[in-house]
Amino acid sequence: MNKASISVIMPAFNVSHYVMEALASMASQVVLPDEVIIIDDGSTDDTLALVEKFQHPYPVKILSTSNQGQGSARNLGLSLASCEYVYFFDSDDLVTPDFIADMKSLAENNAFPDIVFFSGRSFYDGVDESIIQLEYGRGFDGVFESSIELLEAFRASGRFSASTCLYMSRRRLWSDASLRFIQHFHEDECILYPLVMAARRFLVTQQVYFERRIRLNSTMTQHKVPKHVQGMHATVRTLLRLNRKVRDRQLTTFIHRRMRLFLKRYVSLCRSAGTEIDLNLLVRTCLALRDPMVLAYLLYYLFDGPARGRIRRYMRAGSRG
Structure with missing residues (x-):
């Protein structure tokens, strides 16, 4: 039986207060990722030093670039990835300990779908919960053989989150369709639709694997610029x-x-x-x-x-x- 392999791509910019916890959640996986690619996007705090000091129990690639934005950092990480699947992980968030193990199992037991969607939940770090309410539950389970079937299921559920942290995808989708992230905010929304159109087979699970940190000065909570x-x-x-x-x-x-x-x-x-x-x-x-x-x-x-x-x-x- 073929085995699924997963590259985790993690951009990091000025997250010295959070990056160690994010790395720990990846390092404590029941089954470790096949590789982790960390792109320091020109941080001006201790982010890069902390990443380099961390004891990574998995194969790791660490690069530092000038500040070009999260989209560019993800694109660079994607160009360096070597595994069958890629997962984009934000450096201030967390994943559950069984995330990698279950992603591999879901892929291997369901004929290797092009995209695996899953659920997440929010936790609040120094932010009033009344300021922003976010829902990351998928609301349904299923295997879908076309983008039409998938999008209709999302429409019927009334839940559709485009966050790249809520799915893993086959790496070849990105190369075959020449897909790249834009260098602005909301790049998640911009990329998901072409990605779904390029894919043929999908799996959706309601199981929660992702934990989104809602904090001050993040893309979601900062003043609109x-x-x-x-x-x-x-x-x-x-x-x-x-x-x-x-x-x-x-x-x-x-x-x-x-x-x-x-x-x-x-x-x-x-x-x-x-x-x-x-x-x-x-x-x-x-x-x-x-x-x-x-x-x-x-x-x-x-x-x-x-x-x-x-x-x-x-x-x-x-x-x-």
């Missing part, structure tokens, strides 16, 4: 490109649903960050969606004064059918 806007802009553009390629009606419906969601988030982020809105992107997305309610929503945010009142009345009337 232009990088957030750029990442959301790139996500909408990715969905637009996919929309032009896809011919299946169910896939188109799913992509349109995500386009609506992220276009609204993009406009909201632009306003909160004080960034100019890309009107060309809005027009192209509205034309692709052909949805008057989305157009009304955007006009509501673009206009002030009496026009808002009229648009609000239209949106209320539209929501009532």
Whole structure:
């Protein structure tokens, strides 16, 4: 019987308070990973020194680069990976002790699916739980033979997290489809859809293997900055490109649903960050969606004064059918 091998790719940037705990969770696995690749992304604290000092019980590659962002660090790690599967692990989070063992077992006992999705949970570190509520449960189990079946199951469950920490994928998917992370925030959202489209077979489990640390000054909790806007802009553009390629009606419906969601988030982020809105992107997305309610929503945010009142009345009337 063939054995599954797993490369763990871990970018690290200024996480000296957390990286030892993350490494310990990987080092204490019941079955160790086949290799761990750690990319220090130009840290200015003791992160690199701590990583180098740690007693790694698995084959490890440690590299240090200038600060280029998490996406670039992941891409570098991916280029160095040698195993059949890759898992992207954030350097301030944790995994359960049986994670690697169970991932290998799930892959080997289910004909080596292209992507294995699993559940996670949050824990709060110096952050009020009322500030941000995140759900990382998958809500269902199953094996799916096409991206259409998988996305329909996600739609039916009402749960869809794009975090790369919540799935492992076959390395060849990335090379065959020439997939790379963008160098902005929200790179997880941007990459998942092309990755799913490139895959053919999927496994989903409700079992929790990942533990997300919710802390101050992380990408999720920090004040919204232009990088957030750029990442959301790139996500909408990715969905637009996919929309032009896809011919299946169910896939188109799913992509349109995500386009609506992220276009609204993009406009909201632009306003909160004080960034100019890309009107060309809005027009192209509205034309692709052909949805008057989305157009009304955007006009509501673009206009002030009496026009808002009229648009609000239209949106209320539209929501009532």
